[in-house]
Structures are given as structure tokens and as C-alpha cells.
Amino acid sequence: MGLGRKAKTPAYESTTMQNPYASAYVNQDGxxxxxxxxxxxGMNNMVESVMPSLxxxxxxxxxxxxxxxxxxxxxxxxxxxxxxxQFENNLNALSQRGLLRSSAVNDMSNKLSEYQSQxxxxxxxxxxxxxxxxxxxxxxxxxNQYMLGANIGQNTLSEALSANQLLNNHNLSASQQMLxxxxxxxxxxxxxxxxxxxxxxxxxxxxxxxxxx
Numbered sequence: 001m002g003l004g005r006k007a008k009t010p011a012y013e014s015t016t017m018q019n020p021y022a023s024a025y026v027n028q029d030g031x032x033x034x035x036x037x038x039x040x041x042g043m044n045n046m047v048e049s050v051m052p053s054l055x056x057x058x059x060x061x062x063x064x065x066x067x068x069x070x071x072x073x074x075x076x077x078x079x080x081x082x083x084x085x086q087f088e089n090n091l092n093a094l095s096q097r098g099l100l101r102s103s104a105v106n107d108m109s110n111k112l113s114e115y116q117s118q119x120x121x122x123x124x125x126x127x128x129x130x131x132x133x134x135x136x137x138x139x140x141x142x143x144n145q146y147m148l149g150a151n152i153g154q155n156t157l158s159e160a161l162s163a164n165q166l167l168n169n170h171n172l173s174a175s176q177q178m179l180x181x182x183x184x185x186x187x188x189x190x191x192x193x194x195x196x197x198x199x200x201x202x203x204x205x206x207x208x209x210x211x212x213x
Contacts, residue, residue: 032157041149054142071127072123
């Protein structure tokens with residue numbers, strides 16, 4: 001029976017990695033993950049909360065929001081002021097030429113009303129296009145911010161996984177070396193015991209064949 005102490009297989013060790021932006025871990029069972037700092041976590045939570053609404057606005061464009069309503073109100077007010085001045089100037093011109101009749105005034109009023117309706121419709125189209133561009137830009141900005149946090153977390157996790165692999169590879173290598181040394185020691189002890197047993201056997205045989213004085 002051989003002698004010597006058996007080397008134990010090393011336990012899988014855990015690893016943590018931390019920087020100002022994130023921390024990552026690798027557990028003994030191989031599970032891993034990362035956590036962002038409070039600022040990046042708050043930013044990502046905000047992005048996740050507003051994304052559904054922004055996507056809905058992008059898929060279903062509408063002017064039924066406070067910003068669009070305020071812009072349309074300001075535009076309509078400016079258009080009314082411009083139209084009133086234009087109407088007044090036209091009336092003065094007709095009056096100076098002695099052409100101020102009810103039919104001419106009605107015709108001028110109808111044309112002005114058509115002009116206002118056309119300008120409002122054109123501006124509504126502009127608002128919708130601008131809203132779509134604004135929402136697309138916001139989505140891009142928010143997604144970039146979200147991916148920034150995700151990339152930082154993934155990079156920190158990759159560093160933790162690499163460090164954990166190096167650590168456990170080192171422990172495994174040390175364990176294998178210990179097993180090899182233990183095997184060599186056992187072999188040496190067994191060889192020495194074998195020689196000792198052979199010598200004792202020969203000495204015993206020699207005593208039996210000798211004469212007593």
C-alpha cells in the first residue's frame with residue numbers, strides 16, 4: 001500500500017471586478033452578472049420607461065400633444081395678424097380706386113380664408129414631419145445612452161470572467177503539480193520500502209542458515 005498524502009482538487013473560486021461605473025461578479029457555480037452605478041442605472045430605467053411612448057408616437061404621429069398645440073396656436077395667431085393687415089391693405093386699395101363693392105369684398109374675404117386654411121394645413125404637415133424627426137433623434141440618443149451602460153457592464157463582466165479564468169487555471173495548474181509531486185513521493189517511498197523489505201528478508205534467511213555458538 002502506497003504512502004503519502006493525496007492532493008485535493010481545488011475548489012472553483014469566485015471573482016469580483018469593480019470600477020467607477022460598474023461592478024461584475026463570477027460565482028463559484030459559474031453564474032455571472034454585472035451591476036451599473038446609480039447614475040447609469042437611473043438613466044437606463046428612465047430610457048426603458050419612455051421608450052414605449054416614443055415608439056407609439058413614431059408609429060402613430062399626431063398633433064394632439066402640448067408642444068404641437070402650442071406651436072399651432074402661435075402660428076395661427078401670427079397668420080391671423082398677417083391676414084388682417086393684408087385684408088386691410090386690399091380694402092384701402094379698392095377704396096382708393098373706387099371699386100369697393102360688396103361682391104369684391106366677399107371675393108377677397110373668401111380668397112383670404114382659403115389662403116389661411118392652406119397655410120394651416122401646410123404647417124400641420126411640417127409639424128408632423130418635425131415631430132417625427134424629433135422623436136427619431138430622441139430614440140437614437142436614448143438608445144445610445146442605454147447601449148453605453150450595457151457596453152460598460154459587459155466590458156466589466158468580460159474583465160471579471162478573464163480574471164476568474166486566470167485565477168482558476170493557476171489553481172488547477174498548482175493542483176496538478178502537487179499531484180505530480182505526490183505521485184513521485186509515493187513512488188520513491190514505495191521503492192525504498194521495497195528495498196528495505198528485501199534486505200530484511202535476506203538478513204532473516206542468513207540467520208537461519210548460521211551456527212549457534
